[in-house]
Amino acid sequence: MEVLFQLAIFFILLALGYLFGRRAESKHYQQIFAREDQLRHIVVLNQRFPPPGMLAHRTDMVCGNVVISVDYFKTVVASLRNLVGGNISAYESLLDRARREAVLRMQEQASLRGAETVINLKFETARVSGNAGRAIGSVEVLAYGTALIGPGK
Amino acid sequence: MSLPRGNPRIPEGINARNTHPMREFLVLAAGVSAGLVALVFALSLAVRLMAPHSPFAWELAAAPALESLTDENSEPQAAASDALQELGKALLASSLTVPIEGKDPQSIVPAEDFRFALLGLDIPNAFATLGAQIAVSETLLSHVESENGLAMVLAHEIAHVQLRHPIEAASRGMVVQIALATILGNNANGLLGGSLGAGSMLTLLSFNREMELQADRRALAIVRSHYGHLGGADEFFRNIASDPDSTTWLEFTQTHPSTQRRLQLIQTAMKRDTTTLTTQPMADALQRSG
Numbered sequence: 377m378e379v380l381f382q383l384a385i386f387f388i389l390l391a392l393g394y395l396f397g398r399r400a401e402s403k404h405y406q407q408i409f410a411r412e413d414q415l416r417h418i419v420v421l422n423q424r425f426p427p428p429g430m431l432a433h434r435t436d437m438v439c440g441n442v443v444i445s446v447d448y449f450k451t452v453v454a455s456l457r458n459l460v461g462g463n464i465s466a467y468e469s470l471l472d473r474a475r476r477e478a479v480l481r482m483q484e485q486a487s488l489r490g491a492e493t494v495i496n497l498k499f500e501t502a503r504v505s506g507n508a509g510r511a512i513g514s515v516e517v518l519a520y521g522t523a524l525i526g527p528g529k
Numbered sequence: 530m531s532l533p534r535g536n537p538r539i540p541e542g543i544n545a546r547n548t549h550p551m552r553e554f555l556v557l558a559a560g561v562s563a564g565l566v567a568l569v570f571a572l573s574l575a576v577r578l579m580a581p582h583s584p585f586a587w588e589l590a591a592a593p594a595l596e597s598l599t600d601e602n603s604e605p606q607a608a609a610s611d612a613l614q615e616l617g618k619a620l621l622a623s624s625l626t627v628p629i630e631g632k633d634p635q636s637i638v639p640a641e642d643f644r645f646a647l648l649g650l651d652i653p654n655a656f657a658t659l660g661a662q663i664a665v666s667e668t669l670l671s672h673v674e675s676e677n678g679l680a681m682v683l684a685h686e687i688a689h690v691q692l693r694h695p696i697e698a699a700s701r702g703m704v705v706q707i708a709l710a711t712i713l714g715n716n717a718n719g720l721l722g723g724s725l726g727a728g729s730m731l732t733l734l735s736f737n738r739e740m741e742l743q744a745d746r747r748a749l750a751i752v753r754s755h756y757g758h759l760g761g762a763d764e765f766f767r768n769i770a771s772d773p774d775s776t777t778w779l780e781f782t783q784t785h786p787s788t789q790r791r792l793q794l795i796q797t798a799m800k801r802d803t804t805t806l807t808t809q810p811m812a813d814a815l816q817r818s819g
Contacts, residue, residue, distance in 0.1 A: 382724060383724055386724040394550070394551065394554075398550070412536070412538075415536075416535040416536050416538075417534075417535050418536070419532060419533055419534075419535060419536055420536055421532075427532050429532070430532075449550065449554070450550070452554065453550060453553060453554050453557060455722075456554070456557040456558060456561050457557065459561055459712070460557070460560065460561065463546075465545070465546050465548050465550075465553060466550050466553065468544065468545045468546065469545035469546075471545075472544045472545035473545075493532065
């Protein structure tokens with residue numbers, strides 16, 4: 377009996393994690409696609425120096441960060457992966473979303489300041505490890521760069 | 530170098546592949562569970578082949594002594610305990626005439642090492658544990674009508690000991706637990722580890738059920754050699770089966786085969802008896818109102 381209760385709790389948590397996690401992910405992706413289209417005019421580059429035509433621009437640091445949590449379903453898939461090895465594609469989509477969201481937030485900041493280009497884009501990722509012991513971890517992704525703001529803005 | 534006019538649209542499905550997460554989960558879960566079940570099965574099989582060959586003296590040294598749960602000082606209890614010992618010893622003597630795979634049972638577990646105890650438990654139960662210790666609960670006594678009924682229960686437990694089931698079950702539990710702890714131990718996700726472990730443990734239950742049926746078969750042979758017939762052998766299961774409290778749960782999740790199935794086995798064997806099935810009355814000290 378105890379075994380069955382344990383299995384039932386496990387599968388309920390798994391189903392909830394799957395349903396909510398999946399819904400959140402697809403909604404987030406729709407949002408990302410729409411916002412990327414809106415901010416496409418803010419060019420993001422990772423070169424270190426301003427292009428020749430923008431040497432007179434004012435520079436400003438802009439950054440965007442996001443903290444995103446793993447859902448129960450993804451941790452289960454990842455734990456199973458830990459046993460056999462291979463791509464943890466459940467985490468790949470999670471981190472893809474986090475990086476793109478961070479860049480979008482950075483672009484929004486740049487857009488507010490009237491910038492048209494952001495150079496020297498860099499990423500940093502940190503694990504928020506408070507609850508990492510229980511495998512339900514969160515990651516922070518920080519994107520930062522130098523916004524080039526044209527004269528008169 | 531000219532500056533792009535806008536950020537490019539990167540095609541989807543390169544960084545984050547469009548694999549269906551549920552499919553990945555199902556494939557992984559099925560694969561890992563199958564692997565674990567196969568491992569547990571292989572380990573159990575290995576234990577089953579090896580455990581019966583361990584000397585009984587080792588088992589005796591490792592066995593914790595069964596504490597008596599009844600009041601040994603009270604006169605009726607002491608008399609009941611004595612009567613149980615007496616019946617146990619008599620059955621043991623008869624069991625020595627039934628060889629195990631051509632071997633003398635005495636050479637496997639010496640008859641003088643057996644201990645019988647009456648336990649003051651509220652459930653009708655009997656069990657055999659490490660070190661040839663056999664316990665019968667007080668409540669069981671009210672579930673049998675004659676000495677033959679109790680003899681079948683005792684013979685079943687004697688059979689477990691002679692077939693080396695207690696050491697097999699204990700070794701198997703330990704080996705499997707160590708193996709699972711090694712594989713799943715570092716798995717930070719307790720519930721997943723627990724569920725995979727629980728799944729593998731279900732595999733063990735089939736081994737337990739097989740042991741019960743083996744013990745039943747040997748018990749029937751012992752009882753037949755002792756009384757010359759199987760009259761009354763089905764008493765305990767008949768009374769348990771008619772008990773409204775007895776649950777009929779899925780057989781797969783039980784350590785014991787269903788009462789019905791065991792009753793059927795015993796009653797089929799009883800039909801082969803041609804002599805009249807006269808049962809012996811229960812010793813006075815062991816009589817309990819049903």
